Amino acid sequence: MDLKLKALTKSIWVFHAATSPCNNCDIETLDLLTPRHDIERLGIVLVGSVRHADALLVTGVPNYKTKERLKKLYSQAPKPCLVVAIGGCACGRIIFQESYNSPCAVDEIIPVDVYIPGCPPKPEAITAGLVKLIKKVRGEK
Amino acid sequence: MMILFSYLIFPGFLFSACVGLIAGWIDRKVTARIQWRVGPPWYQNFVDIVKLLGKETVIPRGAAKLTFLFSPFLGLLSAALVATILGVTVRLPLTSFAGDLIVVVYLLIIPAISVIIGASSSRNPLASIGASREMKLVLGYELPFILSIIAVIIKSSGGIQLGSILNHQINFGSNLVSWSGALAFIAAIFCMQAKLCFVPFDMSEAEQEIMAGALIEYSGSALAMFKLTKAILLYTIPLLLVILFWGSNLAPLALIGKYIALLVVVILIKNTNPRLRIDQALRFFWGPVTALAVIAVILAIIGY
Numbered sequence: 001m002d003l004k005l006k007a008l009t010k011s012i013w014v015f016h017a018a019t020s021p022c023n024n025c026d027i028e029t030l031d032l033l034t035p036r037h038d039i040e041r042l043g044i045v046l047v048g049s050v051r052h053a054d055a056l057l058v059t060g061v062p063n064y065k066t067k068e069r070l071k072k073l074y075s076q077a078p079k080p081c082l083v084v085a086i087g088g089c090a091c092g093r094i095i096f097q098e099s100y101n102s103p104c105a106v107d108e109i110i111p112v113d114v115y116i117p118g119c120p121p122k123p124e125a126i127t128a129g130l131v132k133l134i135k136k137v138r139g140e141k
Numbered sequence: 142m143m144i145l146f147s148y149l150i151f152p153g154f155l156f157s158a159c160v161g162l163i164a165g166w167i168d169r170k171v172t173a174r175i176q177w178r179v180g181p182p183w184y185q186n187f188v189d190i191v192k193l194l195g196k197e198t199v200i201p202r203g204a205a206k207l208t209f210l211f212s213p214f215l216g217l218l219s220a221a222l223v224a225t226i227l228g229v230t231v232r233l234p235l236t237s238f239a240g241d242l243i244v245v246v247y248l249l250i251i252p253a254i255s256v257i258i259g260a261s262s263s264r265n266p267l268a269s270i271g272a273s274r275e276m277k278l279v280l281g282y283e284l285p286f287i288l289s290i291i292a293v294i295i296k297s298s299g300g301i302q303l304g305s306i307l308n309h310q311i312n313f314g315s316n317l318v319s320w321s322g323a324l325a326f327i328a329a330i331f332c333m334q335a336k337l338c339f340v341p342f343d344m345s346e347a348e349q350e351i352m353a354g355a356l357i358e359y360s361g362s363a364l365a366m367f368k369l370t371k372a373i374l375l376y377t378i379p380l381l382l383v384i385l386f387w388g389s390n391l392a393p394l395a396l397i398g399k400y401i402a403l404l405v406v407v408i409l410i411k412n413t414n415p416r417l418r419i420d421q422a423l424r425f426f427w428g429p430v431t432a433l434a435v436i437a438v439i440l441a442i443i444g445y
């Protein structure tokens with residue numbers, strides 16, 4: 001495998017894209033960056049600008065407004081850009097499937113690399129998901 | 142040939158970038174330990190740079206393309222040049238040309254200017270806020286920085302060559318141990334913090350309020366250039382301070398010890414302070430810090 005991908009797996013800068021979640025998944029995601037879980041030891045850093053991002057952490061069910069924003073965000077991110085769907089909402093819209101303002105799921109807008117189910121998933125589950133993402137990029141099983 | 146070698150490899154670009162990236166790792170690691178975390182492995186910053194070089198460089202629609210891509214190189218080239226001049230001076234004082242101190246002071250402003258140019262050409266409102274903050278900050282810290290350098294020049298009987306300042310300190314002891322030198326050193330440490338764009342003076346890149354501000358539109362290799370510039374500055378500016386104020390003994394081990402001591406001071410200031418607003422920063426630099434530097438100059442003139 002080439003150097004580029006190898007470097008990518010060791011330093012994933014994540015951008016947190018909250019597409020109308022109930023905010024619980026966001027808090028669990030932020031827990032990852034706190035001293036207890038310290039995701040920086042894997043080289044994962046939260047960045048403020050989508051131009052610096054290597055991975056989008058998407059939480060929540062897209063509605064009519066955030067759907068457009070999410071599409072735009074993905075097109076603004078420099079490629080290769082990975083997408084992680086965090087929480088049941090982002091994975092499959094759970095109870096909001098029939099909702100009047102939920103046009104589609106995240107993976108109908110942008111390609112999702114890893115799904116992390118849970119409502120909300122624990123930080124440990126998110127870490128496990130990120131490890132799966134790294135393995136997927138490296139082409140391991 | 143020799144000049145090219147020293148610019149590109151030994152005290153210049155490659156060497157200073159490596160040292161700077163490792164210093165950046167020390168910064169991240171110490172920060173992590175202060176926050177009771179584990180922190181990244183030592184090669185983290187190298188991996189970051191390699192990764193950024195491998196990514197796509199997006200040019201935002203409507204941006205001035207040439208300026209946008211050219212400004213990172215401007216900063217990188219001048220930072221590497223400063224690293225070369227300082228490195229050569231440390232190894233063989235007096236081989237450099239007369240007046241190199243003035244050249245160094247000028248070249249050290251160029252990275253900040255390159256950030257301003259790049260941000261303004263990127264056509265992003267947050268980037269222009271970052272650029273304007275950076276501009277005000279430069280205006281703020283240049284005055285006390287130059288004043289404290291003037292204090293050093295007066296102390297070393299008017300030498301404007303780094304080598305002669307070093308020789309003077311070797312003969313008469315470090316500038317740091319005199320009253321004027323100590324005051325100027327304290328002022329210069331604050332200016333160094335601002336020149337490195339570290340908390341509490343990182344308002345041009347405030348991640349939380351203006352999302353990386355001046356660098357918001359940069360991606361891929363252009364961002365890598367800016368990161369490398371930052372790394373080289375993290376090596377050169379503390380080294381410049383060591384040469385100017387603490388240069389009585391520059392044997393390799395002593396030099397490394399002094400550099401790391403300054404680095405730790407920078408990291409501690411960074412980790413124990415909140416970010417200032419831009420008006421507070423300007424008031425700080427034009428008030429107490431300038432006063433400190435002026436007192437240092439006066440003391441230097443009357444011979445303390």
Ligand code: SF4
Binds near residue numbers: 021023089
């Ligand atoms: S998955 Fe659950 S916790 Fe997460 S945003 Fe949806 S409803 Fe909230």
